[in-house]
Amino acid sequence: MSAGLRSALTLAVLALLVLVGALWGWAAFTEPFPEDEPVAICEDTSVDAGAEVRRDQVVVSVYNGSGRSGLAGSTSAELVERGFVAGGVGDSPKPAATTQIWADDATNPAVQLVRQQFKKAKVVPGDALGDGVVVVVGEKFKALRTKQVESVVAEAPATYCRATGAE
Structure with a gap:
């Protein structure tokens, strides 16, 4: 495998990881806060x-x-x-x-x-x-x-x- 192909493949994998991380982060960021269960007195x-x-x-x-x-x-x-x-x-x-x-x-x-x-x-x-x-x-x-x-x-x-x- 040539050095140019290896660099391109590494950049593609890193770009995919950044995209997956961004999607996961956005989903977590826009999720509503959990509701607190009221504690019985x-x-x-x-x-x-x-x-x-x-x-x-x-x-x-x-x-x-x-x-x-x-x-x-x-x-x-x-x-x-x-x-x-x-x-x-x-x-x-x-x-x-x-x-x-x-x-x-x-x-x-x-x-x-x-x-x-x-x-x-x-x-x-x-x-x-x-x-x-x-x-x-x-x-x-x-x-x-x-x-x-x-x-x-x-x-x-x-x-x-x-x-x-x-x-």
């Missing part, structure tokens, strides 16, 4: 009777059932200061006079723990507006209870939405 977890449920394991969603602006946000912030995990915050679809905890099972340890943070909170059946325990603060709500309850012990087997990453 909590996961349903079963606990046995006698198991301890702590504040840092409980997600609380707070909704405003009063006419006072910002009540749900400020209440949620106070619960976070106490160690709870913030869930949804917004307006309740129904007005409320008193503080309500919307749950089907009043004996659920997560519901009991949240209820003990409020004065005269009532557990009532209601829709799951947000993640975790749903609280609707009403017109008569003034402040959280001064005494902070850090944990409760499950009286019976139960399931609650445990905060993702909680130990």
Whole structure:
């Protein structure tokens, strides 16, 4: 093979490699970014009777059932200061006079723990507006209870939405 033919063949192979690399690079450059999977704030977890449920394991969603602006946000912030995990915050679809905890099972340890943070909170059946325990603060709500309850012990087997990453 002559030197001229070898040089021409080498240049052709290199040109082909540059073309393939450019096409691959363009395809990679124009491909859309991968979508991040949303991480769930909590996961349903079963606990046995006698198991301890702590504040840092409980997600609380707070909704405003009063006419006072910002009540749900400020209440949620106070619960976070106490160690709870913030869930949804917004307006309740129904007005409320008193503080309500919307749950089907009043004996659920997560519901009991949240209820003990409020004065005269009532557990009532209601829709799951947000993640975790749903609280609707009403017109008569003034402040959280001064005494902070850090944990409760499950009286019976139960399931609650445990905060993702909680130990």
